[in-house]
Amino acid sequence: xxxxxxxxRRRGGGIGLHxxxxxxxxxxxxxxxxxxxxxxxxxxxxxxxxxxxAAAASPLDLQEAPLRVQVLPGPEGGPPQVTVEGxxxxxxxxxxxxxxxxxxxxxxxxxxxxxxxxxIVPGPETPWSQVIDTFNAVVAGGCTNVTLESSL
Numbered sequence: 817x818x819x820x821x822x823x824x825r826r827r828g829g830g831i832g833l834h835x836x837x838x839x840x841x842x843x844x845x846x847x848x849x850x851x852x853x854x855x856x857x858x859x860x861x862x863x864x865x866x867x868x869x870a871a872a873a874s875p876l877d878l879q880e881a882p883l884r885v886q887v888l889p890g891p892e893g894g895p896p897q898v899t900v901e902g903x904x905x906x907x908x909x910x911x912x913x914x915x916x917x918x919x920x921x922x923x924x925x926x927x928x929x930x931x932x933x934x935x936i937v938p939g940p941e942t943p944w945s946q947v948i949d950t951f952n953a954v955v956a957g958g959c960t961n962v963t964l965e966s967s968l
Contacts, residue, residue: 882933885913887950889942896946910953917957931961938964 888897895909907913920927934954938947947964954962 882935883928884935884937885950885954886937886939887942887947888939890946896942896950898950910950913950914953914957917954917959920957928959930958932959934959934962935965936962937966 884901886899886901888899890896890909895911898907898910898913900907900913907916917928936947936950936954951962951964
């Protein structure tokens with residue numbers, strides 16, 4: 817009986833993995849993730865409407881070229897000297913610029929939109945207080961898109 821017991825012990829004593837339940841679990845996980853995942857947003861085709869190439873800009877459209885305001889030092893204790901590029905050469909002080917912009921911005925006038933870009937360019941010797949006075953005058957005139965630029 818002893819030799820027969822050894823043979824039985826050898827046959828049933830090994831450790832092994834049963835592959836059939838493992839494959840079942842893998843397929844169940846695969847089915848679960850395929851059902852739970854939404855593939856449609858990544859596969860959509862997005863419409864793209866391009867403008868016609870022959871469309872030309874109307875000459876009546878507002879120009880988006882920024883209004884450049886140069887600020888130079890004023891006389892001792894006086895306001896700064898303001899120079900505006902373009903046909904507005906009669907503007908010479910921040911108060912004159914404020915009055916001009918107050919009448920030219922769209923809610924009250926019809927020359928500029930409130931967000932039309934305005935660039936203030938101070939001269940190299942201009943005191944900072946005079947640059948801020950000009951900036952405040954532009955904002956008081958109703959403009960909202962005002963930036964400072966270095967004159968270097």
